[in-house]
Amino acid sequence: MGAVLVAQVRTGRGKGYRNRLAAQGKIPAVVYGKALGSVPVEVSLRDLKKVLGGETIKGKLIDLKIVGDGWERQEKALVKEMQHNPLTGELIHVDFHQVSLTEEVTATVPVELSGEPVGVKKGGVLEHFLREVEISCLPTALPEVIKVDVSSLDVGDTIFVRDLPVPPGVKVLADPGEVVATVVEEEKEEEKPEEAS
Known part of the structure; x- marks a missing residue:
C-alpha cells in the first residue's frame, strides 16, 4: 500500500462549517464499516488526490488513519462514493467504506x-x-x-x-x-x- 490518508474526526456541521473546511483545503467525508459504524471525518483534498494518484475514481483501496475525538486507528478503506460540485467539477464529499482483507468487496x-x-x-x-x-x-x-x-x-x-x-x-x-x-x-x-x- 502507498501513502496513508489522515481522516480527522469532525464535529462541525452545516454550510458555514463546510465553507471553513474549503478555505483550509479540506472536504467533509464519512467512514462506514462494521467495526466503526458511521464516522464523520474531514480530509485534505490535496492529500486525497495524492493518494488517489490524481484520479478521482471509485473503488480505490487506501490506508485511512482516523484521528481526533478519542480516535486513533488505521483501516483499509474503499473509496465508495464521490460528490462533485456541478459547476466547478471539484470534489466536495467522499464516502469511505472500511473493509476486511478477508472479505470480498464490490x-x-x-x-x-x-x-x-x-x-x-x-x-x-x-x-x-x-x-x-x-x-x-x-x-x-x-x-x-x-x-x-x-x-x-x-x-x-x-x-x-x-x-x-x-x-x-x-x-x-x-x-x-x-x-x-x-x-x-x-x-x-x-x-x-x-x-x-
Missing part, C-alpha cells in the same frame, strides 16, 4: 482500451460503450483498471464483458453479453437533396 473500476484496431486502419470506427464495470473480489486483488487490447479488432468485431481480461480471483458482476467495444463501418454521409422551405 467496486466499480474503469475499463480502458489500448491499441489501434485493425478495422480502424481500414477506415472503421471504434465505439467504446462500457467505460466502467462492477466487480467483486478480495480488497487485495482489486485492480485499479481493466485494460483491454483492441488492436486485433476488425470491422464487425465486438468485445463483450465475458471477454474482459480480469485478474485471478476477480468476478465481473455485469451481464456477460454486454458490449464493451466494437468496430463499425464508418457511415458514408449521403448527399441529401435540399428541401424547399
Whole structure:
C-alpha cells in the first residue's frame, strides 16, 4: 500500500462549517464499516488526490488513519462514493467504506482500451460503450483498471464483458453479453437533396 490518508474526526456541521473546511483545503467525508459504524471525518483534498494518484475514481483501496475525538486507528478503506460540485467539477464529499482483507468487496473500476484496431486502419470506427464495470473480489486483488487490447479488432468485431481480461480471483458482476467495444463501418454521409422551405 502507498501513502496513508489522515481522516480527522469532525464535529462541525452545516454550510458555514463546510465553507471553513474549503478555505483550509479540506472536504467533509464519512467512514462506514462494521467495526466503526458511521464516522464523520474531514480530509485534505490535496492529500486525497495524492493518494488517489490524481484520479478521482471509485473503488480505490487506501490506508485511512482516523484521528481526533478519542480516535486513533488505521483501516483499509474503499473509496465508495464521490460528490462533485456541478459547476466547478471539484470534489466536495467522499464516502469511505472500511473493509476486511478477508472479505470480498464490490467496486466499480474503469475499463480502458489500448491499441489501434485493425478495422480502424481500414477506415472503421471504434465505439467504446462500457467505460466502467462492477466487480467483486478480495480488497487485495482489486485492480485499479481493466485494460483491454483492441488492436486485433476488425470491422464487425465486438468485445463483450465475458471477454474482459480480469485478474485471478476477480468476478465481473455485469451481464456477460454486454458490449464493451466494437468496430463499425464508418457511415458514408449521403448527399441529401435540399428541401424547399
